[in-house]
Amino acid sequence: MxxxxxxxxxxxxxxxxxxxxxxxxxxxxxxxxxxxxxxxxxxxxxxxxxxxxxxxxxxxxxxxxxxxxxxxxxxxxxxxxxxSLGLNQKLDSINKKMNSVVPFKWVGSGSGKRLIGFVDEGKQISVYDGGGNHLMKVCDIDKNKWGITWNNYLKLHPHHQHYIIGEVKNLKKMIM
Incomplete structure (x- = not known):
């Protein structure tokens, strides 16, 4: 298996x-x-x-x-x-992003729940929300300075932002 x-x-x-x-x-x-x-x-x-x-x-x-x-x-x-076909396709599309440095997980609850994962894309780490029909980029993280560039079109609850910031701090500690 x-x-x-x-x-x-x-x-x-x-x-x-x-x-x-x-x-x-x-x-x-x-x-x-x-x-x-x-x-x-x-x-x-x-x-x-x-x-x-x-x-x-x-x-x-x-x-x-x-x-x-x-x-x-x-x-x-x-x-x-x-x-549904959509859910299976969503899980499969996330499966293709197996170079994730922080695995996709559900963050939040109710209608504010998001499937958030961190994917290494070379010079940066991109954070995606996989909870919708397509992966949506939440933000980019510069691996040199560990700065976060948020995408303005996506509204996040503060608990999502806190989760992402906390994971960025953990990644920075692990890598440095």
Missing amino acids: EEVKEYEVDGLIQTLKESGIKGIMKYTDVLVLNHMMERSWIPNINERDKLIKTLKENTDMGYGEITNLLQRYNEWKRYLPSY
Whole structure:
């Protein structure tokens, strides 16, 4: 199995948060299975034999545990989130930016939530918001002087700015 990228985990955690505490405690395995199928990491439920084989080879689960999980998945699949083409494309576009120096993560809550990541682009580090239909550049960071050039067209909440400034300070300490 391939290494799970941090932004994938963040997307899954967001789904788990939306299911509430009761949902997390009872259906975490079903939600994770759904996430892996939606992201095409494993065969989907329509390829049951391949799915069972994949789970047997890549987990410590026995056949009975796997069939129990698939039965629970079938009972709850109508309530599980279906990842839209747009969400999958967003996650894939972020995946292409794997030279990120600070991985993409959700910052904020509610309608003010942004998916922010820092990408090394040579002489500068660019900060992007990946929460919309396209990556939007939030600011550029000069790696020589560690100055931040904010893009004026994007309105940020102060907690987003504090997060970015804090990460810039951390990067400066690590590199210097």
